[in-house]
Every structure is written in structure tokens, then in C-alpha cells.
Amino acid sequence: MQSRQRSKVAIKFGIKLVQSGARARAIAQLISAQVETTLLRSCLALPKLLYVLRTCPPDHITHATRQFDSIMREALESIVSSRITDWSWQKASLPSNRGGLNLRSAVLHAPAAFISSAASTKTLVERILNRPTNLDTYLEKAVSALSSSSSHPEWLNLDDIDIPLRQRHLSCAIDEAMYQNLLDTSPSTRARALANSSALPHAGDWLNGVPSDVLGLHMQDKEFNSCLKYWLGIPLHSAPHLCPACRTSADEYGDHQVGCGGNGDRITRHNAVRDVIFSAAQSAVLGPSREAQGLIPESLSRPADVFLPTWQGGRPAALDVHVISPLQQTLIHEAAFSPGHALEVGVRRKLTTHLQACRSIGVNFIPIVAETLGGLGEEAINIIGAIGNAIDRRVTMTHSTSSTKKHLFHRLAIALWRGNTCLWLHFNYSLLKSCFYQYLYNYAIKHFPCGSPIIIAHLGLSPT
């Protein structure tokens, strides 16, 4: 490419960059954090630049792509109202099925875009121009850049690339390397467990639904911001506190609260997830009942959060919902090195408690276990998928199940994350109340030493 043409490309890219950057900044000023993030991920990030990335050799636009990445990071920081660490930004740059936000790096993905386009059109371009081009030189440099940022350092030239030369496949190799790097550079055991847990199947579903009130997928700003911070490993509180519900130490990240049984919020989350499954089973005309009592003769145990009188093979099924935190102290070390460990523990716990009793009365027992970051167990994925299929068969009379199933998974994910926010936000409220009561107690002791026992008894204050 001649230097004049190169300058034209750079100017064109510069204009595009400024336009996209301005839009990204404008988006970060919108009203709803969930809408802002959805627009940023799906419209204004890398997809906006694809034409430029596919047509410009990556080494000609390095400065501009760096600027673009930096604008994206600023836009995300504006949405979460907090500075984010390099590790959290690296996590956000991954696709949602790898625990990120789909804010892919333009610097890293430019070679993949250019190679896929230039390699597939080279012959046609040369035939149109009726002369050889110098695309090979640019392709060589792009392959070299790709091999250094992907999980395939052995790719030295085009012939070495042993997967289809499509951008999707090449970008996957970059994501794979980035994800491995994220794990290797985790600043703590917690961060590594977080990276593992947020990359489990269906963990990213809460980000992928349309933020619509009508569909039950919209989240309030406070809810969404808390979830976004938790997802990216940003502390929810400035320092550890004493949990006002159970009086034990609570960390600044919010891990204690998502598993705290000190008040009723954990049950609220469980019930929210259960109700999504129950209403889906109703839509599928499966005749479900909620919290079926007296299922096991001469026992008070209730293995069926949702009971289906006729399920596969004509047998009834008891669906038992369980939400488990992989970041709780007893599981975090295993979760950091064995993805899905918490799910296995949850399933084992449920099977030990209910499987035998259900078998004895001819009922299929199906544990629906979810991690607090949204990852689902295999049994849960199968049963939710099957209910989605049943909705299509019974209600829409079609077999095109993908959108119904997707929507069901999205609703389930939003219910779960809303349940988490309930625990975080009530914690903040309780903490504030507890601090206020502490202040009142100190004030009473200091200014009304004679009357303080009466005041303390009246207000229900305690000296702790």
C-alpha cells in the first residue's frame, strides 16, 4: 500500500474512531445502567469497527486501536462509577461465555479480522486488479501478531493455521489465550475462583437478555451496578464489616452476603428461581404444583420445590432448587482450581438428602443446582431445556425451541441475580441501621447515664 493510501486509511479510521468514541461516551450518560451496558456491548464496541479492522493492516492502526480500547474502558468505568483494575478490564474484554462483557480489545482482535478478510478475498482482488498485490507482506505481519496473542504460538505463517480462516474461529483462539492469562494472573484465590465460576455454562445469561420490563428482564440501576461489580471482581464495600444479620465478619466483595442465612433474603432468592421454573412448567401445561407437601410418607421433608405429576417415562418428577456460592470459605480453594466444584457439592448434597426417599415412591428426583454467579449444573440445564421444549410443543405448536429456551434461561438468570442484589442491598440497609443504633446507644450512655437503661430497653438497643 502506498503512503498516500495509508494516510487516507488512517484518516478514515480516525474519523470512525472519534465517532464511535463519542457515541460510547454518550451512551455512558444514559439513564439505565443495564441499557447502557447492553448498547455498549452490542452496538458500540468491536462490531462498530469491523469494516475498518477487516480492511486495514493491523500495524497501520495500532495507535488508533489502542485509543479505542481506552475509550471503551472509560465508558465502562463511567457505568460502574468506579475505577477498574487491569485484571477486571481484561475480564470485561472476554466474551460473556468466558465470564466477560464482550468488550473485546480492538488491538488484540485486529489481526484476526484482517487475516480472515484479506486471506479470503486475496485471489478475487488480484483477479479484479489483474496484477499481484502485496497483501502477503501484510498477512505475514498480521499472522505474527495473531500468534503472539492467541493460544497458538506455533502459527508462523498462514499455512500453519489449522482452523478455518474465519474471524470467529481466530478470535476464539485469542479469547482462549486471554482467558488462560486471566487465570494465570489472578491476583488472589478469590479472583481465580471468580474467573472459573463466571465462565461456567449459562453464567453469562444475565447479560444476554433484552433489558425489557415487559419480559421481566430489566434490572434497576442499583441492582445492575452491584451485579456488574461482583461479576468483574470490584469490591461492593470500602472495607470488611460485621454482618448485621448474623454478627460474623463480612468481606468487602459481598461474598458473605450472597450466602448469609441470617435473614430471609436467601429464601427469597431461592423462591424467585423456583417461581420461574414453576411458571414455565405452567406455560408448558405440565400441571406443576409448588412446594408439594406430604410427598414422602411419614416424613416432613419436601424434596419437590416444583412437582411435575407426569414427566419423562410417564413418571412424576420432583425438582429441587438449590443455589450455592463457590466463593464461600469452605469451597473457594477447590473452586479456584476445579471449575464447577460448588455445583458438584450442591448436587451431591441434594442427592444424599432426597434421592433414596424419592426412588422408594417411584418419583424422579432432579436437583436444579445453580451457583450464585449463574453457572448451572448439567441436570438443571437438561430439565430447563426440556421445559422450554415442552412450552414450544404444547403452546406454540412448533419445534423451533431456541428462542423459548433462551428466554427461559435469561429469566432464570435475572431472577437469581436479583436475589443476590436483594441480599447485598438489604445488607447495606441493615448496616446503616446498625450504625445508627450504635450511635444512639453511645449518645444515651454519654448524656443520660441515669436514664440510659430505660432508653436502651425502649429502643431495643444492644451494647455491641
Ligand SMILES: [Zn+2]
Ligand atoms: Zn451474615
